[in-house]
Amino acid sequence: MKDTTDFLQTGLDTLNDIIPKKLHQQLQFILEMDKLKHVMRRSPLLDQSRTENDAEHSWHVATLALVLAEYAAPDVDIGRVISMLLLHDVVEIDAGDTFLYEESAFADAKEEREQRAAERIYGILPMDTHQRLKALWLEYEKCTSKEAKFAMALDRLQPILHNYFTGGGTWRSHDVTVQQVLSRQHVIEEGSAELGRFTRQLIDDALKKGYLKEA
């Protein structure tokens, strides 16, 4: 039988007296991050055995940045892009995953929910680590820098790949239309002209193959 002792709290209590406060706070944050492995997305894995979770997705998009670095604008700092992508969904530990095409009160309150989540989660960290990591997340959210634009493009591209290469994925299961997908496609073009062009080709072919509905 599973031992249900709260080993996590016991451990943190013990270490509180032994290790520096700063490291203790960083450790709490690291342990909190484990919860992202339980936040499920809508996108299917390529073998369609299940949907993916936020931790897997975050790893996959960060890896996309490494592989596709050459399609970013000149002088984009790929290290920053990757750092943003590692953190971009952390707020979903509290705020949950919001489906891109959802129209609901839940979707409308996304920003407020994520702001509150960021306060709590990054607030676990000691001040300097807090400021450094939250600044990366805010840069991504505001999407003003070249780095954030490329990161966001990859975050949009990855589920499109999963939908296309599973014969429709969430496009089919959620009755998504080609107009809906095209209306969000500019984010990819703004991050990378070449990947934007590629995505348009994927969408055209998805329509042709019936993975996406016309209207």
Place this chain on the structure above:
Amino acid sequence: MKDTTDFLQTGLDTLNDIIPKKLHQQLQFILEMDKLKHVMRRSPLLDQSRTENDAEHSWHVATLALVLAEYAAPDVDIGRVISMLLLHDVVEIDAGDTFLYEESAFADAKEEREQRAAERIYGILPMDTHQRLKALWLEYEKCTSKEAKFAMALDRLQPILHNYFTGGGTWRSHDVTVQQVLSRQHVIEEGSAELGRFTRQLIDDALKKGYLKEA
């Protein structure tokens, strides 16, 4: 019923005629990466509901690098550390996860198995991306640079955290002794004196609490 059409191969065949060969090869690699989400490790998630997979683990250790950057040696390029950590387990798509304390013919053949896996998997990429990514993996494996040493320290630290904060984890389920853990602990000290000291405190307390056996 699940549609069992091979949408992945169909998509790659279609795109073969449409997109540049280089991007097509990069795309194949990106799709191949999805398989890392199915490679299961021994370490439990902190809520003990299941063990974690390699994609989740890779994201978590890369995030550790971001949070714990200050404990690296001076002038360590954290971007390179993170890039190595994103890729460090990719060979396990073919080679499988080898438990750190396993003594078997399977464990003995780990290096050869991983070399073969690297040939095939990085070989999917176009030449320049191949060379860039494989060089990062080799740097990690050989563990000669400061960046590789810090990356490897974090790769060792993360499962220790999972074992400690679940009341023993794989230490208990696999009858691991404190001597076995200490014999691998130098890797953490070599990557970071401060994290090495912290790990030793964790191990001491784990022994005290009975999470680890004496001999």
